[in-house]
Structures are given as structure tokens and as C-alpha cells.
Amino acid sequence: MSDQDSISARISADCPPDTQRMLTAAWAHDVEGVKKLLDAPGKASCQDPQTGETPLHAAIRACGPPSEDDTPEDLEAARKTVYELLLWGAIWNDVDNHNETPGCVAQRLARPELYSLCVEAGVRAEMLFGLMDGYEELGSDADEEDEEMANGADVEEDGEEAPQLVSVEGNGQNGTTGDEEAAEEEPTFQPPSVDDADVKSEAYLRSKLTYSDGKLVDEAGNGVMMAWETEIMRQSVDALLPDKQPGKRILNVGFGMGIIDTMFAETKPAVHHIIEAHPEVLEHVSGPDSKFGASWEASGPEQGAFKIHQGKWQDVCIELLEGGQVYDAIYFDTFGENYSQLRKFFTDFIPGLLDSEGRFGFFNGLGADRQICYDVYTKVSEMHLADAGLDVDWKDVDVDMKELAEAGKGEWEGVKRRYWTLDTYRLPICTFLG
Ligand SMILES: C[S@@+](CC[C@H](N)C(=O)[O-])C[C@H]1O[C@@H](n2cnc3c(N)ncnc32)[C@H](O)[C@@H]1O
Incomplete structure (x- = not known):
């Protein structure tokens, strides 16, 4: 020992x-x-x-x-x-x-x-x-410091500081003075401090974003999307559209850097819908250098077949359901939302939006800064997917950690928080049970 x-x-x-x-x-x-x-x-x-x-x-x-x-x-x-x-x-x-x-x-x-x-x-x-509705923030979403994950399940690897001795605060009740109480108090452990990366969806959607080489970062320096995830996006597309047959109906939630949408577009879909809520991402998408601007929308096989739906998926998906839209492949990868939102997507929208033979995937960054949290969330999401009538196959994808090993260095340079620490990404491929 x-x-x-x-x-x-x-x-x-x-x-x-x-x-x-x-x-x-x-x-x-x-x-x-x-x-x-x-x-x-x-x-x-x-x-x-x-x-x-x-x-x-x-x-x-x-x-x-x-x-x-x-x-x-x-x-x-x-x-x-x-x-x-x-x-x-x-x-x-x-x-x-x-x-x-x-x-x-x-x-x-x-x-x-x-x-x-x-x-x-x-x-x-x-x-x-x-x-009780108390989930942590999603792994890819820069925040996992919720109290429910309890005391630093998501502490940054490099955020370790010497713990301090602190006293439980007395309130002077029970007929004692604060001083008397303080004398009886026992010191309590103060966990290593964490970098407060508490991203809230509403604040994120209002924040300024920066697209730079290989990353999209919010104004607090959180990595919204990073190029190192490209291989995960590639394998997700391969899993959702195994034969790469043209003419599929595809929905992607969260444009980010457009990595997965570029791959989806290459498969020549019949329908390609993208949902995006951030005004600056939408501005970027409609810009002159974008592959997904007005001319892309106009190039669809019929009107509305290729479309960026502007707004939050929580609202847009209701309209898609009401319009009777059904997809062969759905991918979900947002930012700044907690697990309850992903679960809501599983249960409220997948059953109505996914074709009975279709496939659904999501960016599985839940608890990805600590193996045990990742393992716990694999099981939790598996149970909630089953609640929604879905079976999940997990495919292990090796992550090359060479440039991801140290916070603030390599890929993480200029990014506030190292939200990924694991050698293996567990890629979900969901289909309807039975
Ligand atoms: C991690 S990025 C997606 C990256 C994408 N998979 C790619 O390959 O580049 C997340 C995206 O989801 C968007 N987003 C966050 N919350 C959203 C919401 N409620 N509705 C729609 N889009 C949202 C963000 O603005 C961001 O563009």
C-alpha cells in the first residue's frame, strides 16, 4: 500500500x-x-x-x-x-x-x-x-458541478486545492452565544475547490460566442464544440446511417460547428432538418462562408426539405410533431442543458419523431470527466431510454488522449474546463424495443 x-x-x-x-x-x-x-x-x-x-x-x-x-x-x-x-x-x-x-x-x-x-x-x-427533478448538467455542456452529483463529482482534474478546515456556522440558537457554539463546533472537510463552470441554458443562449480554429467557445471560455470530437461525430453518422443510403430523413439538434451536419449532408438525404437556438450560431450559419445558408435550403428536393429551424428544440419539436414529421435518423447534441432535458427529448419527442425502423443517437458526454460518473450515467440513461421504449447498443470508441490529457494545454488551450477525461467514448445507438 x-x-x-x-x-x-x-x-x-x-x-x-x-x-x-x-x-x-x-x-x-x-x-x-x-x-x-x-x-x-x-x-x-x-x-x-x-x-x-x-x-x-x-x-x-x-x-x-x-x-x-x-x-x-x-x-x-x-x-x-x-x-x-x-x-x-x-x-x-x-x-x-x-x-x-x-x-x-x-x-x-x-x-x-x-x-x-x-x-x-x-x-x-x-x-x-x-x-425529484434534480439532475446535473450534461457532460458535454461544460457544467457538472451540480450539488446533486454531490461535492465535486465533476471537479476539474487540475482544480485541486489544499482543502481547508472550516467550521460549521453556528446561529446562536438553543440559548448559546455564537462564541460558545463555536467552541463546540467540529471542523468539517472542505472538498477541493472547483472552477465554477455552471452554464445555464438561458444565459448560454444570450452569451457571446467565438468561432476560432477548431473550437466554438462561449464568453465564459467554455468549449461549446471542439474539433477533437470530429471522430465521434463520424462514428455517430456511421452508426445512425450504416449503409449511407441516400434519401434518408435526418434531424440534427444543435448545429455548433456544423461538423455532423456536413457529414449528414454528404449522405444526400431527402430531408435534412437542423434545430439551432443560439442567435450567433444562426448568424454564422447564414453567413457567406456557410454551407448551410439560403442556397443550401433552396437546394433540397422539395421546399422545406433542407431547413434550419430557428429556436429551441423544446419549441420546434412540438411544431415538427404537429406537422407529422418523421425521421430515419435523429442526433441530439446541445449545450448548457441538464440531463432532465435530454431525458425529456427521449420520452416526449423520440417516440413521435423517429420512424419505427429509425435510429437515434446523442452526444454521450454525461459525467465524462470521471469514469464512475460516466458509468453511472450510462446506466441511468439506459433505463430512461427503456422507459421511452428504446433499446440502446453502446459502441466503444477509442479517444486519442494525447492532446487532451492536460487542462489548459493541447486541445484545451483557451478552454476553461476539460470536460472530457476518458480513453473510451461510449457511443449510443438507439432503436425501438421489440
Ligand atoms: C455541442 S454543439 C453541437 C455540435 C454539433 N454536433 C457539431 O457537430 O458541430 C451544441 C449546439 O446546440 C445549440 N443549442 C443549445 N441549446 C439549444 C436548444 N435548447 N435548442 C436548440 N439548440 C440548442 C448550441 O447553440 C450549439 O450550437
Whole structure:
């Protein structure tokens, strides 16, 4: 076990005794001891104030990497401890001072069984948040710092700062003065700070955009679309139109840099509709250098066959439905919207707009700055797609990370936030069930 993963490094001298007891019992995989200590709400997710270690981190970290000393009994005790903690409300995605969730530790230590328990807990939590309408922002949408993804599931890799000791704010109630209360307060862990990239759809749609070589960036410096995604767009087109037959009816939501629309146009569709809401993107599309201006619209096989629908898809799709439009291929890739909007598109529009033999795809950047969040969102979206009557096949696409490895460098130069950190893109190909 590396020094940074040792018990002495993880349970600090300042750790309050209750928390220390819980962390030690979790570290020892003392299931009975853990159960006894779980006597009040919040106990399962207590944190060392300096290291941010939670009982889940401790139970997983204590396993270390696989070794020949491992026994089935040890592993079973670890599994039971993690299971028990999750049962008692341990938070699956609290980060520690190294910006790792318990699942990140399990992945780093090559403990797939424990990793799976964390993923399953994440799926349960996110499905519940879904019922309560509390999703994070989409992965490609520059913001994943919603509280619901809880405390830095989307922390920038480079945004790590030394955690500070902070005190819980007292309000002087219960007959104590603020000072007395302060004296009794315990320090709490402050997770590594995150760069606040909270993009909201309305603000984004009003913001100034810059098209530059290989990227489209909003006024806060968020990457709206980047050229490194071209291969993903290429493979998405290949998946949606496998035979590249001409004469297909295509809908693309979100023009961005027009990368996917250029590829769609090359397949010589019968209908090619694009929905775009941002005024500056629309200005760019109608500009003299655009391939999708008035002459493109006029070049369609019939009037309205090639068309940029100006406005938000939430409004335009209602008109398309009312007009009885049906498509063979639909692609969805917007910016600044949260997962609830993608889910709305699945459930409210795909059933009416997609031909019964058609294919639907979307940019799958959900939680893409952290493997466990990506894995959780793969499952969550799969369940919601099934709710909408859709089956999904995931195709793994290698992402060349050479120029994407470091925030602020390579492809990320001039871009506020590294929204993609993974070697493999999971490309969704959705068709109707049955
Ligand atoms: C990531 S880009 C799309 C990139 C595109 N796939 C490509 O290949 O270049 C997202 C686009 O969706 C647009 N958008 C964001 N919210 C939208 C909404 N509610 N309705 C329509 N378009 C929207 C943005 O203005 C932006 O042009």
C-alpha cells in the first residue's frame, strides 16, 4: 500500500473521536462494529476534516491493490462493509482531498467488485434525483458541478486545492452565544475547490460566442464544440446511417460547428432538418462562408426539405410533431442543458419523431470527466431510454488522449474546463424495443 493510502495518512490527528471510530471500524472491515456505530443519520458519510476520508473510502482503500495475501474472507468482509455503509446512506460520490470518490479509489486499486457497488449506489441515487427533478448538467455542456452529483463529482482534474478546515456556522440558537457554539463546533472537510463552470441554458443562449480554429467557445471560455470530437461525430453518422443510403430523413439538434451536419449532408438525404437556438450560431450559419445558408435550403428536393429551424428544440419539436414529421435518423447534441432535458427529448419527442425502423443517437458526454460518473450515467440513461421504449447498443470508441490529457494545454488551450477525461467514448445507438 502506498504511503498516501496508509491509515495514518488518511485518519488525521485532528479527526473527531466519533469519526475516527467509524473510519477505523470501516478500515478494519469490522461489519458488526460499523453497524453499532451507525446509530444516527449522517454517520455513514462522516468525513475526516483534513483528508476527507469517509467510511466508504476507508473500507475500499484498506483493501489496497490485489495481492497474493488476499483471502476470500477479507474480500467478503470488505464487500459487506461497503454494502452496509451504502445501506445506511453513505454518499457514493463524496470526494476526498485527492479529489477521489470511493469509486475512484476502487478503480485505482483495481477492485472491480467494490467499484460496481459504488456504481450501483450512484445509479440508485441518480434515479431518485431524477424522480425529484434534480439532475446535473450534461457532460458535454461544460457544467457538472451540480450539488446533486454531490461535492465535486465533476471537479476539474487540475482544480485541486489544499482543502481547508472550516467550521460549521453556528446561529446562536438553543440559548448559546455564537462564541460558545463555536467552541463546540467540529471542523468539517472542505472538498477541493472547483472552477465554477455552471452554464445555464438561458444565459448560454444570450452569451457571446467565438468561432476560432477548431473550437466554438462561449464568453465564459467554455468549449461549446471542439474539433477533437470530429471522430465521434463520424462514428455517430456511421452508426445512425450504416449503409449511407441516400434519401434518408435526418434531424440534427444543435448545429455548433456544423461538423455532423456536413457529414449528414454528404449522405444526400431527402430531408435534412437542423434545430439551432443560439442567435450567433444562426448568424454564422447564414453567413457567406456557410454551407448551410439560403442556397443550401433552396437546394433540397422539395421546399422545406433542407431547413434550419430557428429556436429551441423544446419549441420546434412540438411544431415538427404537429406537422407529422418523421425521421430515419435523429442526433441530439446541445449545450448548457441538464440531463432532465435530454431525458425529456427521449420520452416526449423520440417516440413521435423517429420512424419505427429509425435510429437515434446523442452526444454521450454525461459525467465524462470521471469514469464512475460516466458509468453511472450510462446506466441511468439506459433505463430512461427503456422507459421511452428504446433499446440502446453502446459502441466503444477509442479517444486519442494525447492532446487532451492536460487542462489548459493541447486541445484545451483557451478552454476553461476539460470536460472530457476518458480513453473510451461510449457511443449510443438507439432503436425501438421489440
Ligand atoms: C455541442 S454543439 C453541437 C455540435 C454539433 N454536433 C457539431 O457537430 O458541430 C451544441 C449546439 O446546440 C445549440 N443549442 C443549445 N441549446 C439549444 C436548444 N435548447 N435548442 C436548440 N439548440 C440548442 C448550441 O447553440 C450549439 O450550437
